[in-house]
Amino acid sequence: MTASEYLYVNLQQQAPIPLAAEFTCSKNELIVLVGPSGSGKTTLLRSIAGLHHVKEAIVKIDNETWCDHSTNCNLPTQQRRTGFVFQHYALFPHFTVAENVGIAMQDKNKASISHEVSRILSLVNLEGFEQRYPAQLSGGQQQRVALARALARNPKLLLLDEPFSAVDLVTRRKLRRELVKIRQQLDIPIIFVTHDLDEAYMLADRLFIIHEGQLLQSGQADEVISRPVNAKVARLIDQNNIFSAKVKTHNMDKGLTLLHWKETELECALDERFIPGETVDWLVPSEGVILHRVDRPSRGERENPVEGIIDECISLGENTQIIIRLSGLAGKISFAVPTHVARRNNLTEEKAIRVSLLANAIHLMKAIDSK
């Protein structure tokens, strides 16, 4: 097992909950699992911890085998040294904070338990709360106790199941920052489940996109978000401007691939993975759509210009979200402009506007049947 394979997970089953995920993880890596509700993120986490039985499962960590269906090995949860933070914390309500953390250290003597509890509570900024009960703590403090308890057993792996979903936005931001700090002091892999893309982007060393129990794509967060492998992943990461087109030709000199989209020809960055004549899906992120300003035309307007009628124009504070119906093309494109730009250009619903789709922002993907 190499350093990058400190943890190896392979989970395969069809029913009752479909799972198809195989990955390795290095010792200090933080993997974020992203997917919609019911996509199997929590089941995957629970399977690693031994809380959910998977028919074909292999989990190996640090030269220990926690389960391997081929050898009928399946350690119970108690023997898998995992720290698990549950979505709603699952603190023991009849125990104080110190007891909640200390109960995970049953193999130690009383004096060292007390010392360790103090050390871990100071790590999560909870000094002075030892004698409080969970019901006397705020959501953020309860979350810290849950994290402290998960770390108390000196785990080989930390599993966090949407740990920040039950707290308010301000606390959530604070807890994220704290987690980033705490992980610098840990020498174990962390698997973090969320459906919040911003959270995923901020925390992930590697991002995994999961849907219907299937690991669809993994990679660096910015890579996955900017270059999804297919339209399904693109939709899961909240990309809206997804269309189908045919590859027309590659222009090596200009470093461009030309697409035939409806009646329009589009230029995009050269992508030789696809051959001329092949049908592809393509997307342009919101930031790749540039509004043509009536008062100040620019050279960039020659780049993939398209016309449309404003369908929706919703001000969201600093930015205004605009959706346009494309003229002559069945489809809609959404993008955001600063609200002051929307006001200056007098953008209102049913107004005709022109936008450019930046060639370098257009990303081509292998076409899939399910749209």
Next chain:
Amino acid sequence: MDWQTLILSLKLAVLTMLVLLPIGIIISRVLAYQNFSGRNLLLILIVLPLVLPPTVLGFYLLHAFSEQAWLGQWYHELTGHRLIFTFDGLLFASILFNLPFAVIPMHRAFAGISPDIREAAWCCGLNGLRTFWRIELPLAWPGIAAALILVFAHTLGEFGVVLMIGGNIPGETRTAAIAIYDYLQVLNDTAAGKLSALLLLLAFTSIVLINFLNRRMGGNGYHDSL
């Protein structure tokens, strides 16, 4: 005051409670945490004495406890005692007709513990027994205590089954409820009144205690956070 019948009633109630404590916990935990075929049938059988007329239950028990039936025969061979018209038979019957009063509140208490809490205990390294002892039992305790009080109060007041299985043998099967009926038959209102008042007081105290425990289960803060 007829202390003999009262002591007999209390002895029967306490022994029923003590026997049903482990039995109730085992059955209610199985019902709360295991999914198996026949689970609903088991639940129906446990709840049955609650809706069955006591005389019907008494009739079947009378037959089952007779020395011609395997249960009565087996018990006689094992202990040399009969089950009909004896305190042992009364205790057996009491355990059976009190089963729903023990299991229903205990089941509610165990089922009320969030699965996450038990799983969190396993993730902390606690085995099944320690999870039960350190986590489940303290959290379910108000429900268990309420069940025991209910069993105690119900045993003190049971009349029909007791009369059919135990008859009315002083010092052996003559409980307070039977004695009250007897006193009324011989127009001894004073003795019936004293025993009735005492049973009323015990029943009232039981309800107050159950109410207190139910409130503890539902609103003492720690169950709120489950």
